[in-house]
Amino acid sequence: MSLTPLAVYQTLFAAYGHQYWWPGETPFEIMVGAVLTQNTAWSNVERAIANLTQVQALSPRAILDAPVDRLAEWLRPSGYFNIKARRLRNFCHWYVEEGGYETLATRDTGRLRAGLLAVNGIGPETADDILLYAFGRPVFVVDAYTRRILSRLGLVAESIGYEDLRRFCEGNLPGGDAKLFNEYHALLVRHGKEVCRPRPLCERCCLAVECPCRSDKPA
DNA sequence: AACCAGGAGACAT
DNA sequence: ATGTCTCATGGT
Numbered sequence: 001m002s003l004t005p006l007a008v009y010q011t012l013f014a015a016y017g018h019q020y021w022w023p024g025e026t027p028f029e030i031m032v033g034a035v036l037t038q039n040t041a042w043s044n045v046e047r048a049i050a051n052l053t054q055v056q057a058l059s060p061r062a063i064l065d066a067p068v069d070r071l072a073e074w075l076r077p078s079g080y081f082n083i084k085a086r087r088l089r090n091f092c093h094w095y096v097e098e099g100g101y102e103t104l105a106t107r108d109t110g111r112l113r114a115g116l117l118a119v120n121g122i123g124p125e126t127a128d129d130i131l132l133y134a135f136g137r138p139v140f141v142v143d144a145y146t147r148r149i150l151s152r153l154g155l156v157a158e159s160i161g162y163e164d165l166r167r168f169c170e171g172n173l174p175g176g177d178a179k180l181f182n183e184y185h186a187l188l189v190r191h192g193k194e195v196c197r198p199r200p201l202c203e204r205c206c207l208a209v210e211c212p213c214r215s216d217k218p219a
Numbered sequence: 220a221a222c223c224a225g226g227a228g229a230c231a232t
Numbered sequence: 233a234t235g236t237c238t239c240a241t242g243g244t
Contacts, residue, residue, distance in 0.1 A: 038226040044242060045225090079224090079241040087227085123227045143225050161233095189225050198223070 003153055005172045009180070012187040019186035022133035024049075027101055029058060034129035035088050035121065036078045047077035060092040060100070087121025094119045109137045124162045132185070138178040140169040141185040145192030152196065 023042070024030040029049065036045040051074040052058040057066055066074075072085035094115070098104055104112060109131060116127035124142070131137040142165045151158040156168060173180060 034225090037224090039224065040226085040240090041224040041242070043224095044240095047242090077241060080226095080239045081241080083227085083239055121227070125226060129225080141225085145225070185225085192225085 003155060005150070005155065005169050006174075008150070008153065008155070009173075009184050009187065012191055013183065016187055016190050019183060019190055021182055021186035022129070024133075027134040028060065030134040031091070031095075031130050032058065032088065034126050034133070035091060036075065036084055038080070038084070038123075038126060040079050044078045048075045048081075051075070051077070060096050063088060063092045064096065083121075090119050090121050105135060109135075109139065112137070113139075124166075128166070132178065132181055136178050138176045138181055140166050140173070140181050142166045142169070143185070143189070145188045145196070146185070148198070149188055149192060149196050 022030045022033065024033050032052070033045055033049060036048055049058070052063075055074060057063055057071075057074060063071060068085050068089060071089065072081045075081040075084050075088070078084060095104070098115065104115075107115070112135065113127055113131055116122045116130060117124065122130075128139045128141040131139045132141055142162050146169070147156070147158065147160065147165060150156050150165070150169075151160070156165060160168070169184075173184075
């Protein structure tokens with residue numbers, strides 16, 4: 001009886017409980033956060049979003065109306081601010097051009113995903129974050145934590161690609177359950193942040209709250 | 220004081 | 233298809 005993705009989920013939920021994701025009030029704020037959190041600590045993203053709120057620029061129109069270098073200043077705390085200013089602008093341009101949330105929400109998930117991926121600056125993870133947390137679509141979001149935890153548990157190869165890992169997870173979980181996908185990704189991030197760390201490089205991740213990854217020093 | 224953080228695009232091979 | 237660079241702030 002080998003470990004399954006569903007068993008991993010149940011263990012994580014038993015250990016940590018509900019995570020109440022995504023941290024954001026409106027769908028648009030969630031989408032902005034998804035872009036800004038690329039390879040960046042969430043605490044830094046919060047500062048950037050606070051800046052946008054402060055100057056009343058937390059809307060597609062306001063972002064498009066602002067000069068890019070001004071936008072970059074607001075995004076500074078989230079890192080990569082020059083690139084992210086362009087990425088956020090690209091996204092907002094597409095978002096408005098396509099008719100905004102109401103119109104986009106009528107599209108099937110496949111078409112919506114393709115549209116997101118066509119935006120320069122929206123890659124597979126950011127697209128799936130938006131699909132799941134802003135549009136409520138049943139999509140499994142893969143990230144660095146997912147790959148690290150599941151590969152250390154021996155479920156997948158460490159070198160597995162994004163789409164292969166996504167298909168593996170979606171194929172071994174009850175489909176159509178956005179609530180499950182929502183909670184699962186949040187739990188993987190939680191466990192990855194505080195227990196299953198990059199270093200020390202443990203061979204396995206025991207999935208317990210008292211995981212040796214947390215306290216042991218490298219040999 | 221190196222290492223890490225809820226990636227993605229450009230470019231070479 | 234796959235590997236390497238770059239982008240950058242803030243916490244540990």
